[in-house]
Amino acid sequence: MTKWLRVCLTAGLFLLYLPSANGQFLKKLGKKAQKAAERTVEQRVDEEASKTTDRALDSILEPGQGGPAESPVPQGGGDDPGAVNDGSAPTTGNGGSSPNAGGAGKASGSKRLEVYSKFDFVPGDETLFYEDFGDDFIGDFPARWNTNGGGEVVTFGDDSGKWLELVSGNRTYYIPDLNDLPEDYTIEFDMEVLGVGRGTSSSATLRVILDDNGGFEKGGNNVVAYIPLVQYTPGGIRVENRINSERTISNTVKLDIRENILNRPHISIAVNGERYRMYVDENKHIDIPRMIGPGAPMTHVKFQLDGVQDGKEKVFISNIKVAKGGEDLRRKLLAEGSISTNAILFDSGSANLQPTSMGVIRQISQVLQQEGGMSLQIVGHTDSDGDADANIDLSQARAESVKKALVDIYGIDAGRLSTLGKGESEPVAENSSPDGKAQNRRVEFIKQ
Incomplete structure (x- = not known):
């Protein structure tokens, strides 16, 4: 805190909080005692003002300095505030993830997806x-x-x-x-x-x-x-x-x-x-x-x-x-009539789109906007984790989520889009490794 700001605060707070009775009392004191009392009051006011103003300035000049307000609270580890789960605390399923996770991220919601509507990473x-x-x-x-x-x-x-x-x-x-x-x-x-x-x-x-x-x-x-x-x-x-x-x-x-x-x-x-x-x-x-x-x-x-x-x-x-890769999917869709991508991700075990998927969906919307007569079928696929029938339903719901993003965020006519869920029935890689499972969790776009 700068010296002039501290002096101003000291003077202002001293005048504000000094009762009139105390003022009369000080007037009756000898000059030496009065100065000593004033120094004591000034010191205390200065200390309190310094603390209060420093906190105020910190909140203005250093936003977020208190740490993440919504950080996950680690489990286990006794009194250690930075401790993480050492295995003694309960977890859900496979370390907290559920079948066909596709990665875990922030809450998805339509507002979050709209923020990513211009995201161009593919x-x-x-x-x-x-x-x-x-x-x-x-x-x-x-x-x-x-x-x-x-x-x-x-x-x-x-x-x-x-x-x-x-x-x-x-x-x-x-x-x-x-x-x-x-x-x-x-x-x-x-x-x-x-x-x-x-x-x-x-x-x-x-x-x-x-x-x-x-x-x-x-x-x-x-x-x-x-x-x-x-x-x-x-x-x-x-x-x-x-x-x-x-x-x-x-x-x-x-x-x-x-x-x-x-x-x-x-x-x-x-x-x-x-x-x-x-x-x-x-x-x-x-x-x-x-x-x-x-x-x-x-x-x-x-x-x-x-x-x-x-x-x-x-x-x-x-x-x-x-x-x-990271190629331009627009050119491939136009040239070949179909594309398959595992870059469209969903929240763990659900059909909620992760916002970072919008780079791919944005490119699909651009093709549909350019080719006004084109219709697409959106096909969802999962890995083999979990029940086969449940994976059919999940893949269908995920295809529907992609369609909804194209319609709601990019204004594509819903009548030009159909959906299909195939679950785990058409793997493109072995489901025995994280790499293979990631390849099998994918979405296809097929020109109709």
Whole structure:
């Protein structure tokens, strides 16, 4: 607080709260006693005014500094406010997720979908790696990852499934078992933070690294995006790269994503040759056409957490998906008459669309708006988890949800759209792995 503001508050509050009787009393005191009493009152008023005004200024200048208002409350762990479920607290089903989860996200609702109506991120259509930690035990490090530090699979007391808790360290890496990335691909994941607030360091970041080295160090060709966790000031996303061991880009894009960070953000990255784009929730913040060197493709994805306070500030990731492609589905639908995509996601065990699915649905609407005589059949598919008859009903309901979004949000005539649910009857991959299940949970659009 500035000195002049504190002095003004002191004087104002002193005059406001000093009763007239006390004023008369002070007048009767000797000059020395009067000054001593005034100093005492002034000191107390100043202390209280300082505390009150600091809190007021914090609420104005540092919104959200108190931490997420609706963060999931971890279960287990005794009195530790940052403790997570260690397996002793009850969970639902497979770590809190239900059949055909398709990923867990924020509440969907029509209002949320409308916010994403201009979202233009389109995930790849061939899943290379999908991880919701559904096959891992709580408390273990996940089987399909590597690290040179720590970390464990945890769950919260909600329906968000399982998460990997990261350990902070600027030399600690988390590397999924994924090699040889193609030229065009997309990366998506959800992140959860607990304990961040006014005291969180400006150096606290979750780093997403694309690298040509699969080990615990950066190679000669890499791209790093630093997602800020700081709350007392807008952090901005820092991006760096190296091409043949030479840094060509190092910049911080100024923006304010503090509210997003506190509300389980969905991060989306699209790589098309040399071009690199990053989205936080529905907004695209990074779009660099020459981020990746020509002839120097990345081969590995890595995560790194640094700058957080051990035991107080926690970061988790889940629903990590890497997919080949990210092509323009509009051209494919027009050229081939049908497309199949597993990039349309729903809330766990339900037909509620996740907002990040709107990038694909928006492209479908653009085709229908351009081709006024075209009609489409929307076909829903699930994996084999759960009852077969229930999956038929679920896939039908999900197809109906896609139709409703096209009609309600993009104004497509409902008469041009029909729906069909096929459940688990037509798998395109084995249902024995998270990757295969993710491919089987899909939606088809077929020209009629």
